[in-house]
Amino acid sequence: MFLLHLTFIRSQLVCLLGILLLSAHVCCAQEASQINNDSTQADSTRMKFDERVMENLRQISERKTIMGKFLKAVLDFDRHNEEVAGLDAELIKREYEKHNYKIVRHIEIRTLDPLGYSINDTARVPRNFLEKAGNSLHVKTGRSLIRNKLLFRKNEPLEPLALVESERLLRQTEYLLDARIIVNEQTTTDDSVDVYVLAKDIFSLGGSGSYSPSSGSGRIAPRELNFLGQGHQLRTSYRFGMNRPRPWEFDASYSVENIGRSYISADVIYSNQNYYKEKSAYLSRDFFSTNTKYAGAVGLSLVEERLQMPSSPTDTAVVFGKLTYNRQEAWLGRAIKLKNYNLGYEAKGRLIVGLRVINTDYKTTPTENFQDNTLMLGSIGYSVRKYYKDRFLFGFGRTEDIPAGTFASLTYGYEKGAIKDRRYFGATTSLAKYSANFGYLYGSATYGSYIRDNKWEQGMLDVQSMYFTRLLEWGNWKLRHYVIGRATIGINRNPEELLSIDKELGLRGFRSEFVRGSRRAVLNYEANLYTPFTLFGFRLAALAFADVAWLSTGNKSSPFNESPYRGFGVGLRFRNEYLSFSTIQILIGYYPKLPQNGNMDSFRIFGSSRPYYDFTDFRFTTPGVVEFR
Template identity: 70%
Template structure:
């Protein structure tokens, strides 16, 4: 059983806190059950629950002040005086309206203030580090350089301030991996009728981080190191090493290096090296995305060499999976142009954009198991329509930090031609997605996409992809916060090649599930999750409890429906914790139960699943690039 070695001693204390948490929730439900349902909205009930939270924390504080082992342990690991920072202007649209009167004024001066990772507050500039741990952490961290912040801005000194430039610049800063939060504000005291001064404040995360795992029984383990802001320049390095693996080769190594926004051009460079048992890659790319709603040009150019093993179609009565190698080299380039609609209202910036783009991909296979993988040159052209808005909220995927919630719509149509070594064929795809958000309603997202090649008037390698996601509004009981998530996905292959099969492993279906025998060409999954954010802080890590239920249906064949098969299901509970000031991804430790196991395989129905990858994420409504509908 793999355990995160750097968190081994904390797991026992997490179990203790879980008992306290469950007792607290049950006691709160008993108090709330004596009143009517509509009384949840009354001030009296909120006050009662607030007093209950205060009693829980007061009892733990009293225990921590005792000279016992438990008292010393609680005092060392729990933070009692942490308070949630009040975040102003959670509605990005309202912020835009507040700054409308400054549109097209001349930017006179830009002042930038960067804060270190520990002990400082972006909302309270008087707060400073107070203990030796915060000061020691800051001494090991190099602050983000002001030049890097300035290069992210969509406005410059002595130029006119365009609409959306303030809120878009703030969002771009906040979405970087090396900044925890950012604020871009107009200095109202010095602004005039024709000019403004801009004040910018940012707060870093501790950019150096790592993770690891180790299994005492087998001696296998993993070590990962990441640096997200090398020397304060925004360069990112991620490495991972696995050892003593029960595979053809006992070790694996991957590394990726990224340079963002080279020379204020918003062009980024990526270099990737991967040497794994079943996948090898060497690649290099230069790219410029439609990073802002006002971006006119985007594109990329790059090359990639890959050698990967794919699962072959299952044969009747087989009890072992069979693999085959695919080795290829790929060169590609694309360019896109966005057009905005004209407006004669200087106080309003239209959000809609029309995008045209073209992409060329050349793929040469040096080895493949079948003629299905033919060397080819694929030319794609796309026409898209995008409307993008962003709102601000908290306690979505983070633990109280400001998060940008994308809403809007995206529609695209792609047509192309593949010149293959053996045969030629055409390609077409269409996609539509939309999302609505309201603090009182929550967030709803829907997406539908279909794409297929056409050869001799017959469809092949087609895929219909459906997705919907909903999360509720944030329910609050004092310092306890609860949110529910529901995700539904469907992937249906149409005349796919025999080597192309879907799985329900981990993020594809059931979290923590792993099997090479459960495969098919049609898949339907439903995932539910409830997150309860607690007021507890452990070693500076905010703590949340997680409960989830997953179901997945999978079938093979063009005429077979996945709903006619018995679903695979998974249920679980666990913990999620994160220190927002560190570069660590959110760490989850989940106890999973699977009632149904895969055939031809010894399967453990109960397991502990550890991951640092989020199961949910937002879909942005920016046009990415012309491409094929994904079947995965």
């Protein structure tokens, strides 16, 4: 299935929304008139607003009119919010403490097709032709694939946290919608347990696309996230009808997750874009669980980039330089469990050490600031990871895991270059807190710089924060606010290293090849209103946003000395949790300040398939140089 042309979608959505609101308004007015004429209907005024709107629309849908048939076809009036046990509860909790170190006697695994089934109501089954037909085209995830994700084994002692961590890992798997792991208390004995594992698939075959008749350009992006139920993932994207410098682009990636029971994943990437080309292959294993001991990766890549060079306000064309290089790398990490004197309960903190070697050979360079080199890095860090459960964050009602905790690391490295040698130093710290009443607050700070001849060069300070409120509810209407702050300060960066405020880097919907700098500060606000409406199986949410970005061009000037760029807008967001489609967003943005040498309009209607914000986990990752982007 592919998205329609953006203009067509916009017009249809605006018309549909207008019809719904107008219908609700007319029906509410009619209802109020009837109430004034008949006091026996006074109880209906006590109905919640959303219930009145849905009831009015339901009554219209039962009429044998064009509007009635239309509403009955696109709206689902029988959809109810599922109650999910354990929300706002810490996953690392003591509910399974009494089962620690018992022998796992039996593991029963059941997987559900994506359409018509419920993980919270196992009695629910597909009820219509579309659900049954969709499931017939889907291959359920193999039970062996689910078993390989579990951190506990049959006939082995049950380690602390193994149950809750396994449930979280299943829930975060891309081809699964949700998962539950339950101990059968009726068959549990003093020394053994039976465990029931229930997982629900998404419809893994999907994609997205767009087409513009006016320009003849478009994009198709089919993907399969669970080929034949074996967890193999293939993603592709093809763009056509482009004006410059070449009319097409193609990207593809193939991933095999968790080979055997090793938690090692294989990834192959091919990218052939106008300004970026890559061929790469990696084998990797990360600290997927709080009690993972070893992580690491090996890989190689061939990259060709066209780097944008500095420009002046009067330039009418962007100048690019060509950069081509080969890279080979490997890293290994070890997590050390600290002593815990609370018997039977897993310690949360981990001390982690990691070593990484990167060898880079440049074939073509735009300036003399690039040299062949071998970079050796060592990191030591401390991590405390815990997770909470909530809903209506990035999804539309499914259970989501919220990472919280603390993290700190120090990195030291040495670069052996073909022309010059230099050292590297980096430090990172982050903290996040969550409560059901307060919401979620995250903050982090990262600094990194090379040192040569006692001079600091190519340095960067990056500060980030995010806060979202608790979920505010009025019946089936739900509201959540998000505030995000970011600052990236370049210190003695090379002239060709430039920051952008385009799209997710600053102002959503904003794009300009000429707005570049070395220091950036961004403040974003977003409000999400989740509605009870369902259109063709897609949940509907409305959003409003306000973005402000400051950007300076000098290595020493403050970005706040410049007049900020701003963006304001509203939009609609659609998502079907049971399908692999990305979230569909149709947004209208207004930008009061535009670059002098750009061709962007103050008002812009655009689409997006990704959220503007995301969580940062507190796991130790690959030792590396902080990325300046």
